[in-house]
Amino acid sequence: MTREEEPRILLGHGDGGRLTHDLIRSVFLPHFDNPANPVLRPLPDAAVLAPPAGWRLAFTTDSFVVSPAFFPGGNIGTLAVTGTVNDLAVSGARPAYLSVAFILEEGYPLRQLEAVVESMALAARDAGVQIVTGDTKVVEHGAADGIYINTAGIGWVPEDLHWGLDAVRPGDVVLLSGSPGAHGMAVLLSRGDLGFQSPIRSDCASVFPLVQALQGVPGIRFMRDPTRGGVATVLNEVAQGSGLDVWVEEAALPEDPAVSAAARLLGVDPLYLACEGRVVAICAPDAAAAVLDAWRAVPGGLGRDAAAIGHVSASRRLPLGPRPEPAVYLRTALGGTRLLDVKSGGELPRIC
Amino acid sequence: MTREEEPRILLGHGDGGRLTHDLIRSVFLPHFDNPANPVLRPLPDAAVLAPPAGWRLAFTTDSFVVSPAFFPGGNIGTLAVTGTVNDLAVSGARPAYLSVAFILEEGYPLRQLEAVVESMALAARDAGVQIVTGDTKVVEHGAADGIYINTAGIGWVPEDLHWGLDAVRPGDVVLLSGSPGAHGMAVLLSRGDLGFQSPIRSDCASVFPLVQALQGVPGIRFMRDPTRGGVATVLNEVAQGSGLDVWVEEAALPEDPAVSAAARLLGVDPLYLACEGRVVAICAPDAAAAVLDAWRAVPGGLGRDAAAIGHVSASRRLPLGPRPEPAVYLRTALGGTRLLDVKSGGELPRIC
Numbered sequence: 001m002t003r004e005e006e007p008r009i010l011l012g013h014g015d016g017g018r019l020t021h022d023l024i025r026s027v028f029l030p031h032f033d034n035p036a037n038p039v040l041r042p043l044p045d046a047a048v049l050a051p052p053a054g055w056r057l058a059f060t061t062d063s064f065v066v067s068p069a070f071f072p073g074g075n076i077g078t079l080a081v082t083g084t085v086n087d088l089a090v091s092g093a094r095p096a097y098l099s100v101a102f103i104l105e106e107g108y109p110l111r112q113l114e115a116v117v118e119s120m121a122l123a124a125r126d127a128g129v130q131i132v133t134g135d136t137k138v139v140e141h142g143a144a145d146g147i148y149i150n151t152a153g154i155g156w157v158p159e160d161l162h163w164g165l166d167a168v169r170p171g172d173v174v175l176l177s178g179s180p181g182a183h184g185m186a187v188l189l190s191r192g193d194l195g196f197q198s199p200i201r202s203d204c205a206s207v208f209p210l211v212q213a214l215q216g217v218p219g220i221r222f223m224r225d226p227t228r229g230g231v232a233t234v235l236n237e238v239a240q241g242s243g244l245d246v247w248v249e250e251a252a253l254p255e256d257p258a259v260s261a262a263a264r265l266l267g268v269d270p271l272y273l274a275c276e277g278r279v280v281a282i283c284a285p286d287a288a289a290a291v292l293d294a295w296r297a298v299p300g301g302l303g304r305d306a307a308a309i310g311h312v313s314a315s316r317r318l319p320l321g322p323r324p325e326p327a328v329y330l331r332t333a334l335g336g337t338r339l340l341d342v343k344s345g346g347e348l349p350r351i352c
Numbered sequence: 353m354t355r356e357e358e359p360r361i362l363l364g365h366g367d368g369g370r371l372t373h374d375l376i377r378s379v380f381l382p383h384f385d386n387p388a389n390p391v392l393r394p395l396p397d398a399a400v401l402a403p404p405a406g407w408r409l410a411f412t413t414d415s416f417v418v419s420p421a422f423f424p425g426g427n428i429g430t431l432a433v434t435g436t437v438n439d440l441a442v443s444g445a446r447p448a449y450l451s452v453a454f455i456l457e458e459g460y461p462l463r464q465l466e467a468v469v470e471s472m473a474l475a476a477r478d479a480g481v482q483i484v485t486g487d488t489k490v491v492e493h494g495a496a497d498g499i500y501i502n503t504a505g506i507g508w509v510p511e512d513l514h515w516g517l518d519a520v521r522p523g524d525v526v527l528l529s530g531s532p533g534a535h536g537m538a539v540l541l542s543r544g545d546l547g548f549q550s551p552i553r554s555d556c557a558s559v560f561p562l563v564q565a566l567q568g569v570p571g572i573r574f575m576r577d578p579t580r581g582g583v584a585t586v587l588n589e590v591a592q593g594s595g596l597d598v599w600v601e602e603a604a605l606p607e608d609p610a611v612s613a614a615a616r617l618l619g620v621d622p623l624y625l626a627c628e629g630r631v632v633a634i635c636a637p638d639a640a641a642a643v644l645d646a647w648r649a650v651p652g653g654l655g656r657d658a659a660a661i662g663h664v665s666a667s668r669r670l671p672l673g674p675r676p677e678p679a680v681y682l683r684t685a686l687g688g689t690r691l692l693d694v695k696s697g698g699e700l701p702r703i704c
Contacts, residue, residue: 011701014701018694018695020580021694051403051408051409056403057403057409057506059449059451059484059485059504059506060451060485061451061452061453061485061486061487061502061504062453062487063453063454063455063487063489063502064489065455065489065491065495067491067495097411099411099412099413099504100413101413101414101415101502101504102415103415103417103455103500132411133411133412133413134413135413135414135415135502137415137416137417137500137702138701139417139419139497139500139701139702140701140702142494143417143419143496143497144495144496144497144500145491145495145496148455148489148491148496148500150413150415150453150502150504152411152413152451152453152502152504154409154411154506228372342370342373343370349363349366349490349491349492350489350491350492
């Protein structure tokens, strides 16, 4: 098949008429249908779902505009499923249902769309979630960059779970489930304009097994997945939200040698690069060992490199002058101290 | 303020760092926050919600790419709220919660974003829904057309409500809550390349009052809001889903004279133009009068022009040859019969 003959997305695929129906029936339904619970099959405007008794509902959304849409370790579809699954998981929810909405550029190759959809179906099965409703829009050539995806997600939260930054106390331990920055670096390098190749693959994965492994572990205060802005940005949210300082020990950070080497070469800090399969957790000091044991035992090695990377402390009060803002500090391997501030602009665009 | 000084969306507004936080705190939170139920205020990755006991959950999503983003009677924000509210309402759900996700083009004027956000907040208040979670991505100049919005919605469905096309029977009546096509025509004309001005405003509105007015009316089979593809496309979905023919009486159709005049001039059929504040309902023959009475009594005049526009009948079987596909027929004012087929391509792109 020559490039000219390749089936492509037409504006009509987004108009709600026959082409839209064809696309749904030939591409989306075969991948997203679940014969055991065929909620999506009637293509309802809204899926109707029964919440388990005694649970609360978690609800989240993310749009995905990653460039390029395909990168080592995944693609925009994998990311659209795991990103929303992970937002639910770190809220303490069991991820259950996803909506999927595509914005497609006229001329987008159908074969690529199908590859994305197939990855989404696989990622959804892996994560134990079901895609139950969706939407497709097509815009003219030039009005989007190929494919954008939005997912919204619903999960069930146990009645007795109350994580939050208001639960964080001085002395609490900061844990990281694995080395930071592989996703951001994989996407950055796959743009191909940096002139070198690398074996780095995105860490893109459902983190629900990491959350589930902590069921019954007391002393969990807060969890979040460090996506845009990376671990440093999540820790700044912890500092701002709790009013406490966060101290990170550089020597304790789990490290991927390939990511570190590329980061040194490019002059970027892996603590600011997006992860898509990592969890930052804050827990009581006497819970840290149990969290690390549980994470390291998760099948598949998702938490193999988990480490306690720092702690929370009362915000420093200077003898004179105004009280400083709560902040995040890195104790370097050489014994120095460096502020891990929130970056203002200059971040990598379209990393997820 | 000159055009150059006007604050604009920067790539940094989408990077999850300080500019993103500034945008959320200065633009989104002031509009979307609900002091009485401050679910959104902690900016959680996922909102946690308590479903009322004994209700089921409706879940839906739509992306909005309407061009132009501002049109007579509304803008992309109004549409993003009412579109998803309406998908919930016609599923029999009481709309409750929305997620909102923006894809913004670098350089998009902040003032326009704020106007959109303000419209969304107003539309949400009018419709009685709460925006509880969200996301913002920014893509480079040229990688989107200003602003795209996705909303996903959750609503509560009574346990005893079971609408669906499988409930439709021969003899059932087809009802339309008002004149068709104003939204599609308003957007089309506001593109400005047709060379004439008109007073037509989009019919964009929450249809939940129309659904709520039918509480306690027995014999409702099915409802849908005729958006992309218009009334004709919804009726084709009825025919396909029920296996029955649908007959529409042209003389019975409610009509907006301005829409009809513009449609004649442009050679388009209002039955194929998108509505954003209309409901198509199918009900038992003895329920039709009660539905019309209830709709016409809805405060604000949303159902003032409601009419019974046709009926459902057993699919015609020809004496010889294969059984024809279920179809939609229009009995014209002159006594002829015309097939209202599903259009294949050629629809107006980016109408919602």
